[in-house]
Amino acid sequence: MRHFLTTLDYSRDELQGFLDVAARMKAGPHDKPLEGKSIALLFFNPSLRTRTSFELGAHQLGMKAIVLEPGKGAWPIEFEDGVVMDGDPEEHVREVARVLSRYVDAIAVRAFPKFQRWEDDREDRVIRAFAAHATVPVINMETITHPCQELALLLTLQERLGRTDGKKFLLTWTYHPKPLNTAVANSALIIAAKFGFDVTLLCPTPEYALDPRYMEAAASLTKAQGRSLTVTHDVDAAYQGADIVYAKSWGALPYFGRWADEKPIRDAHRHFMVDQRKMELTPDGLFSHCLPVRRNVKVTDEVLDSPRAIHIDEAENRIHVQKAMMSALLGGR
Amino acid sequence: MRHFLTTLDYSRDELQGFLDVAARMKAGPHDKPLEGKSIALLFFNPSLRTRTSFELGAHQLGMKAIVLEPGKGAWPIEFEDGVVMDGDPEEHVREVARVLSRYVDAIAVRAFPKFQRWEDDREDRVIRAFAAHATVPVINMETITHPCQELALLLTLQERLGRTDGKKFLLTWTYHPKPLNTAVANSALIIAAKFGFDVTLLCPTPEYALDPRYMEAAASLTKAQGRSLTVTHDVDAAYQGADIVYAKSWGALPYFGRWADEKPIRDAHRHFMVDQRKMELTPDGLFSHCLPVRRNVKVTDEVLDSPRAIHIDEAENRIHVQKAMMSALLGGR
Amino acid sequence: MRHFLTTLDYSRDELQGFLDVAARMKAGPHDKPLEGKSIALLFFNPSLRTRTSFELGAHQLGMKAIVLEPGKGAWPIEFEDGVVMDGDPEEHVREVARVLSRYVDAIAVRAFPKFQRWEDDREDRVIRAFAAHATVPVINMETITHPCQELALLLTLQERLGRTDGKKFLLTWTYHPKPLNTAVANSALIIAAKFGFDVTLLCPTPEYALDPRYMEAAASLTKAQGRSLTVTHDVDAAYQGADIVYAKSWGALPYFGRWADEKPIRDAHRHFMVDQRKMELTPDGLFSHCLPVRRNVKVTDEVLDSPRAIHIDEAENRIHVQKAMMSALLGGR
Numbered sequence: 001m002r003h004f005l006t007t008l009d010y011s012r013d014e015l016q017g018f019l020d021v022a023a024r025m026k027a028g029p030h031d032k033p034l035e036g037k038s039i040a041l042l043f044f045n046p047s048l049r050t051r052t053s054f055e056l057g058a059h060q061l062g063m064k065a066i067v068l069e070p071g072k073g074a075w076p077i078e079f080e081d082g083v084v085m086d087g088d089p090e091e092h093v094r095e096v097a098r099v100l101s102r103y104v105d106a107i108a109v110r111a112f113p114k115f116q117r118w119e120d121d122r123e124d125r126v127i128r129a130f131a132a133h134a135t136v137p138v139i140n141m142e143t144i145t146h147p148c149q150e151l152a153l154l155l156t157l158q159e160r161l162g163r164t165d166g167k168k169f170l171l172t173w174t175y176h177p178k179p180l181n182t183a184v185a186n187s188a189l190i191i192a193a194k195f196g197f198d199v200t201l202l203c204p205t206p207e208y209a210l211d212p213r214y215m216e217a218a219a220s221l222t223k224a225q226g227r228s229l230t231v232t233h234d235v236d237a238a239y240q241g242a243d244i245v246y247a248k249s250w251g252a253l254p255y256f257g258r259w260a261d262e263k264p265i266r267d268a269h270r271h272f273m274v275d276q277r278k279m280e281l282t283p284d285g286l287f288s289h290c291l292p293v294r295r296n297v298k299v300t301d302e303v304l305d306s307p308r309a310i311h312i313d314e315a316e317n318r319i320h321v322q323k324a325m326m327s328a329l330l331g332g333r
Numbered sequence: 334m335r336h337f338l339t340t341l342d343y344s345r346d347e348l349q350g351f352l353d354v355a356a357r358m359k360a361g362p363h364d365k366p367l368e369g370k371s372i373a374l375l376f377f378n379p380s381l382r383t384r385t386s387f388e389l390g391a392h393q394l395g396m397k398a399i400v401l402e403p404g405k406g407a408w409p410i411e412f413e414d415g416v417v418m419d420g421d422p423e424e425h426v427r428e429v430a431r432v433l434s435r436y437v438d439a440i441a442v443r444a445f446p447k448f449q450r451w452e453d454d455r456e457d458r459v460i461r462a463f464a465a466h467a468t469v470p471v472i473n474m475e476t477i478t479h480p481c482q483e484l485a486l487l488l489t490l491q492e493r494l495g496r497t498d499g500k501k502f503l504l505t506w507t508y509h510p511k512p513l514n515t516a517v518a519n520s521a522l523i524i525a526a527k528f529g530f531d532v533t534l535l536c537p538t539p540e541y542a543l544d545p546r547y548m549e550a551a552a553s554l555t556k557a558q559g560r561s562l563t564v565t566h567d568v569d570a571a572y573q574g575a576d577i578v579y580a581k582s583w584g585a586l587p588y589f590g591r592w593a594d595e596k597p598i599r600d601a602h603r604h605f606m607v608d609q610r611k612m613e614l615t616p617d618g619l620f621s622h623c624l625p626v627r628r629n630v631k632v633t634d635e636v637l638d639s640p641r642a643i644h645i646d647e648a649e650n651r652i653h654v655q656k657a658m659m660s661a662l663l664g665g666r
Numbered sequence: 667m668r669h670f671l672t673t674l675d676y677s678r679d680e681l682q683g684f685l686d687v688a689a690r691m692k693a694g695p696h697d698k699p700l701e702g703k704s705i706a707l708l709f710f711n712p713s714l715r716t717r718t719s720f721e722l723g724a725h726q727l728g729m730k731a732i733v734l735e736p737g738k739g740a741w742p743i744e745f746e747d748g749v750v751m752d753g754d755p756e757e758h759v760r761e762v763a764r765v766l767s768r769y770v771d772a773i774a775v776r777a778f779p780k781f782q783r784w785e786d787d788r789e790d791r792v793i794r795a796f797a798a799h800a801t802v803p804v805i806n807m808e809t810i811t812h813p814c815q816e817l818a819l820l821l822t823l824q825e826r827l828g829r830t831d832g833k834k835f836l837l838t839w840t841y842h843p844k845p846l847n848t849a850v851a852n853s854a855l856i857i858a859a860k861f862g863f864d865v866t867l868l869c870p871t872p873e874y875a876l877d878p879r880y881m882e883a884a885a886s887l888t889k890a891q892g893r894s895l896t897v898t899h900d901v902d903a904a905y906q907g908a909d910i911v912y913a914k915s916w917g918a919l920p921y922f923g924r925w926a927d928e929k930p931i932r933d934a935h936r937h938f939m940v941d942q943r944k945m946e947l948t949p950d951g952l953f954s955h956c957l958p959v960r961r962n963v964k965v966t967d968e969v970l971d972s973p974r975a976i977h978i979d980e981a982e983n984r985i986h987v988q989k990a991m992m993s994a995l996l997g998g999r
Contacts, residue, residue, distance in 0.1 A: 038722055048408055048429065052399050052436050056371055059397045064725045066718050075714055075958045084962040086843050091958030094970075095978070096714065099957065102982035103718050177419050291432065292408045292424030296417040304427075312428070316435035381741055381762065385732050385769050389704055392730045510752050624765065625741045625757030629750040637760075645761070649768035 003131045003138045004325055005124075007147045007187070008217055012194050019155050021324035022317070032062025033327050037105040041067045041141070044111040044126065049291060050141050050148070053319040054108060061323055066104065070096075079129045093126075097133035105330055107134050110141040112181050118256035122211055137329045145214075146183045149290050149314075150191035151321035156314040157195075157244060160286055165196030165225070170242035170285075172235075173203040174298040175270040179251025179259050184290045186214040188246050193221035193229065200230045202238035204269040207252040235272065239281035247274050247289045247298055274299040279308060288314050336464045336471045337658055338457075340480045340520070341550055345527050352488050354657035355650070365395025366660050370438040374400045374474070377444040377459065382624060383474050383481070386652040387441060394656055399437065403429075412462045426459075430466035438663055440467050443474040445514050451589035455544055470662045478547075479516045482623050482647075483524035484654035489647040490528075490577060493619055498529030498558070503575035503618075505568075506536040507631040508603040512584025512592050517623045519547040521579050526554035526562065533563045535571035537602040540585040568605065572614035580607050580622045580631055607632040612641060621647050669797045669804045670991055671790075673813045673853070674883055678860050685821050687990035688983070698728025699993050703771040707733045707807070710777040710792065715957060716807050716814070719985040720774060727989055732770065736762075745795045759792075763799035771996055773800050776807040778847050784922040788877055803995045811880075812849045815956050815980075816857035817987035822980040823861075823910060826952055831862030831891070836908035836951075838901075839869040840964040841936040845917025845925050850956045852880040854912050859887035859895065866896045868904035870935040873918040901938065905947035913940050913955045913964055940965040945974060954980050 007015060024030070039058050043051065051067065058065040070077050077096055078089035085092065100107050109130050113121035124144050131138040140147050154164070161167055169192035171185060189210060192199045199222055201209070209215060209231060222229045232238050239245065255262035273296075279285060287303050289311045295301055303309060340348060357363070372391050376384065384400065391398040403410050410429055411422035418425065433440050442463050446454035457477050464471040473480050487497075494500055502525035504518060522543060525532045532555055534542070542548060542564060555562045565571050572578065588595035606629075612618060620636050622644045628634055636642060673681060690696070705724050709717065717733065724731040736743050743762055744755035751758065766773050775796050779787035790810050797804040806813050820830070827833055835858035837851060855876060858865045865888055867876070875881060875897060888895045898904050905911065921928035939962075945951060953969050955977045961967055969975060 038725075040718065046405075046408055048401060048403070048424075049432060051401065052373065052433065055399055056397060056436055059371075064722060066721050068714060068717065070714070072712075075712055078961070082962075082967060085960035086963050090960065091714075092961050094961075095957055095959065095981075098978045099715060099981040100718065102978065103722055103985055291428055293428060294418035294423065295411070295425050295427075296415075297419050301415060312431045312435065315428075315432040319436060379738075379741055381734060381736070381757075382765060384734065385706065385766065388732050389730060389769055392704075624761055626761065627751035627756065628744070628758050628760075629748075630752050634748060645764045645768065648761075648765040652769060 001137055002329060004147060004329060005127060005131060005138065005140050006145050007150050007191055007194065015151065015154070015194070018151055018321060018324045018328060019158065021327065022151070022155055022320040025323050026317070026320040032060070034330050035062030037062070037330055038064040038066065038103070039106040039108060039326070040100050040104045041065055042107065042109045043067065043069050044071065047110060047141070049315050049318055050110060053322055054141065057319045057323045058326065061327060079125050093129040094133050097130045098135065101135040104136065106137045106139060106326065108139040108141045109143070111143050113144060115179065115251070116257045118253050122213070139326070139329070142183055144181070144183050144186065146187045146290070148318060148322050148325070149184055150187045151325065152314050152317040153188065153246070153288065154191055154195055155317045155321055156288065156310050159313065160310060161243060166227070167197050167243040168200065168241050169197035170200045170202060170238055170245045172238065172245060172247050172272060172274065173208055174247045174249045174272050174274060175266060176249035176294060176298060179255070179262060179266070180249050182210055182250040182253070185248045185250045186210055188248065189214055189218045190221065193218040193227070196225050196227060198222070198228045200232060200238050200242070202232055202235065204233060204265060204272065207254045207265070208250070211253060235278065236281060239278050239285070242282040242285045244286045244288065245274060245279065245282065247287070249298060273297065274303055276300065276302045279303055284308070286310050291315055334470055335662060337480060337662060338460060338464060338471065338473050339478050340483055340524055340527065348484065348487070348527070351484055351654060351657045351661060352491065354660065355484070355488055355653040358656050359650070359653040365393070367663050368395030370395070370663055371397040371399065371436070372439040372441060372659070373433050373437045374398055375440065375442045376400065376402050377404065380443060380474070382648055382651055383443060386655055387474065390652045390656045391659065394660060412458050426462040427466050430463045431468070434468040437469065439470045439472060439659065441472040441474045442476070444476050446477060448512065448584070449590045451586050455546070472659070472662070475516050477514070477516050477519065479520045479623065481651060481655050481658070482517055483520045484658065485647050485650040486521065486579070486621065487524055487528055488650045488654055489621065489643050492646070493643060494576060499560070500530050500576040501533065501574050502530035503533045503535060503571055503578045505571065505578060505580050505605060505607065506541055507580045507582045507605050507607060508599060509582035509627060509631060512588070512595060512599070513582050515543055515583040515586070518581045518583045519543055521581065522547055522551045523554065526551040526560070529558050529560060531555070531561045533565060533571050533575070535565055535568060537598060537605065538566060540587045540598070541583070544586060568611065569614060572611050572618070575615040575618045577619045577621065578607060578612065578615065580620070582631060606630065607636055609633065609635045612636055617641070619643050624648055667803055668995060670813060670995060671793060671797060671804065671806050672811050673816055673857055673860065681817065681820070681860070684817055684987060684990045684994060685824065687993065688817070688821055688986040691989050692983070692986040698726070700996050701728030703728070703996055704730040704732065704769070705772040705774060705992070706766050706770045707731055708773065708775045709733065709735050710737065713776060713807070715981055715984055716776060719988055720807065723985045723989045724992065727993060745791050759795040760799050763796045764801070767801040770802065772803045772805060772992065774805040774807045775809070777809050779810060781845065781917070782923045784919050788879070805992070805995070808849050810847070810849050810852065812853045812956070814984060814988050814991070815850055816853045817991065818980050818983040819854065819912070819954065820857055820861055821983045821987055822954065822976050825979070826976060827909060832893070833863050833909040834866065834907050835863035836866045836868060836904055836911045838904065838911060838913050838938060838940065839874055840913045840915045840938050840940060841932060842915035842960060842964060845921070845928060845932070846915050848876055848916040848919070851914045851916050852876055854914065855880055855884045856887065859884040859893070862891050862893060864888070864894045866898060866904050866908070868898055868901060870899060870931060870938065873920045873931070874916070877919060901944065902947060905944050905951070908948040908951045910952045910954065911940060911945065911948065913953070915964060939963065940969055942966065942968045945969055950974070952976050957981055
């Protein structure tokens with residue numbers, strides 16, 4: 001039994017296997033390889049694409065998905081071990097994970113950081129606790145990484161660019177009124193590195209570098225394939241030669257939990273918004289974003305509505321890659 | 334591809350076609366004409382009948398329905414074009430509609446007015462935006478009209494009255510503690526007019542007339558068939574000869590957004606409540622209401638629990654007419 | 667047509683019939699005896715196990731389950747007859763129950779007490795009103811009793827103990843920061859009494875005795891089978907000889923609605939927490955709890971993580987007994 005918590009646990013070949021199955025499932029009708037099985041979808045945070053693509057994808061594989069929202073429709077949950085549970089949580093993940101494992105064949109979890117202490121959030125305790133106590137595969141629907149989004153992005157890029165080795169991947173920070181999760185940024189960095197891109201991370205200041213765990217993984221992955229990882233704060237230079245511009249906003253880790261201090265820096269970099277002028281610095285570079293995206297804040301209407309934009313394809317591909325991944329994890333064929 | 338936004342877009346014959354299929358589906362077992370298809374049900378407002386009848390009806394046709402609640406379980410959405418999205422909404426309907434169109438075969442939307450400016454609400458922007466950007470059929474689950482309720486009402490009336498031409502339809506305003514949506518009133522007016530009733534609109538004052546778009550449509554539809562449209566404030570006269578008394582409360586449009594000023598008028602007309610005395614002014618007239626209905630506020634227990642009341646039948650018929658309509662829109666047979 | 671509101675309405679033989687079918691369903695694959703049918707699951711209160719086990723269990727029987735949350739996704743409901751509905755509720759249970767009965771083949775209801783006046787709550791008005799007005803079977807998903815939990819408990823005990831007659835059942839009150847529902851305590855008492863246990867109720871003071879309706883039923887059921895019902899406040903004596911220790915917290919009925927006065931008593935009895943020392947007073951006694959359970963408040967980690975603990979089995983058995991019960995009620999075979 002294997003979980004799907006982060007793509008760092010999977011080889012490039014294994015991930016390519018998921019992508020190949022996904023492409024076949026996308027191409028046409030398929031049977032229901034997981035008929036009679038079931039999955040619990042636990043949302044600690046909101047969702048539109050993830051909810052729809054997992055619930056519908058599971059159904060198309062023959063499975064039944066149960067959607068649970070702990071703290072809303074379901075009981076709040078404790079994740080720490082050994083604690084005297086006299087606070088809000090009514091039950092412990094030990095019970096939740098073990099009971100759900102009796103009912104369903106897989107447990108998928110969305111659990112964003114709490115945004116108070118990065119030292120805590122980087123432990124990814126919620127999904128790690130489910131993985132520790134569940135007796136069925138646990139799937140990451142976005143915590144501090146977003147591996148399903150990674151697969152969707154890669155499938156979309158392979159559809160457009162073919163083999164991605166040696167292509168240039170630009171991950172650009174963009175402004176957003178709130179400090180957001182680094183999950184998709186972490187994920188974009190490591191999947192681009194794993195699939196042979198030359199990777200550039202463009203961000204306002206060195207403080208916007210991602211967690212060392214992901215920076216080092218990306219450095220190691222690019223190096224092993226003779227590729228480069230570059231961090232820069234020079235917008236125009238970064239766009240030069242990019243085959244794909246991937247935009248995402250995130251909060252700077254050194255300011256975690258004291259976000260008021262980060263706000264002036266963030267506000268001073270609204271000009272990182274992706275626009276047509278910047279895109280024209282690339283050789284027909286593609287644009288994408290994981291969604292949800294704020295128009296004319298992260299990226300202009302002009303870019304989003306241009307043929308360069310492949311964010312809708314990427315969103316569509318969520319359902320195909322997730323079906324392939326679930327099918328592999330749950331023994332479907 | 335056709336949307337189902339308002340019955341004004343459909344001919345009487347087309348709508349009768351839906352009703353005929355609905356009656357056949359109600360009569361007995363049927364196959365699953367939309368096997369393998371799917372529908373997203375977007376609820377911006379609460380629902381019991383609509384949720385149940387759409388989710389279950391879709392299932393009975395062989396479809397998978399995904400229920401989404403933007404702003405609760407899903408992200409809040411922007412509907413204006415060209416806006417700098419630095420407010421609450423995290424994504425734009427352009428993305429939502431296009432992404433959902435990749436996942437599902439139809440999108441159904443419930444989006445009530447905001448009750449601040451009728452000039453805005455009457456544009457029906459939410460569902461119109463979905464219709465503009467979706468590449469699959471968009472279905473109205475109640476916005477400023479409620480076309481599914483119209484079909485359910487008509488099927489119920491045809492079950493009881495047979496051919497409806499020349500019968501008398503009374504739409505009566507009733508008291509409710511809050512100013513409600515005009516959607517069902519608009520819908521009752523136009524469907525009754527379209528199906529050949531002589532239509533009477535009974536309301537407290539001329540200010541309770543409905544939007545000119547629907548008043549004029551009803552006038553034109555009745556006239557074309559040699560029938561009448563009457564607006565009156567005389568309760569007893571209005572009930573005379575009614576074959577069906579259809580009750581609904583709504584807020585007066587001239588007071589839109591300054592509801593405190595409307596309250597005294599509303600409060601002065603509590604006696605519009607449908608009761609047994611009024612019903613006895615009709616020749617065995619039927620009573621119905623779209624639900625939810627407040628007992629002993631809009632209508633007395635005595636009327637609701639009498640054989641004249643066909644509101645439960647009308648509610649049941651929601652599922653049958655919606656199945657017929659979805660089947661037609663999505664190419665089922 | 668029969669409802670499933672309380673096991674007091676069913677004979678021991680009938681209940682054993684459910685348990686036998688549940689054991690067969692648990693043992694291996696089975697067909698879909700309720701194919702094409704449907705059920706509405708109404709949650710007035712949160713749920714994880716109940717939601718999952720009912721929605722998934724219904725699916726495994728071939729049914730479609732519709733989940734409704736009145737007051738959240740659906741309209742608030744009035745339950746009193748004859749009332750002028752000018753408060754919050756937008757519709758009456760008479761309409762809700764009758765309309766749902768047109769759509770679905772069964773209605774399951776979770777409705778906890780309001781915790782203000784026990785004289786009101788003990789009438790179980792919400793589910794009784796559904797049972798009165800629905801024209802399909804109504805199923806209790808926990809109100810002031812929790813009969814599905816009872817069946818799950820008994821199936822689990824029969825798996826471990828075989829025939830239960832003459833075994834000793836200890837129901838022990840435990841501390842919880844809030845005054846909880848007596849439903850599971852009521853249910854444990856009557857199902858243990860019905861299945862031939864010698865039953866001991868251990869609680870802090872006489873004020874924690876359960877409602878006379880359930881105390882008297884348990885007394886009568888035990889007496890009829892030559893067994894005993896004992897109420898005690900002596901912790902160590904109570905554990906002596908117990909084959910099963912069943913823990914639950916509840917609020918003392920004499921303090922209903924004035925819970926601040928009960929708090930000192932509750933706080934003074936934190937030592938009722940189930941721990942290893944107490945468990946060792948039993949001859950290999952089993953431990954269980956209905957879940958959710960607060961670790962190290964109601965019961966220690968040591969006990970919960972020991973082989974004596976059968977709470978996960980009991981939770982799993984919810985799905986099996988509910989499938990058996992639904993199958994019997996809805997004529998599946």
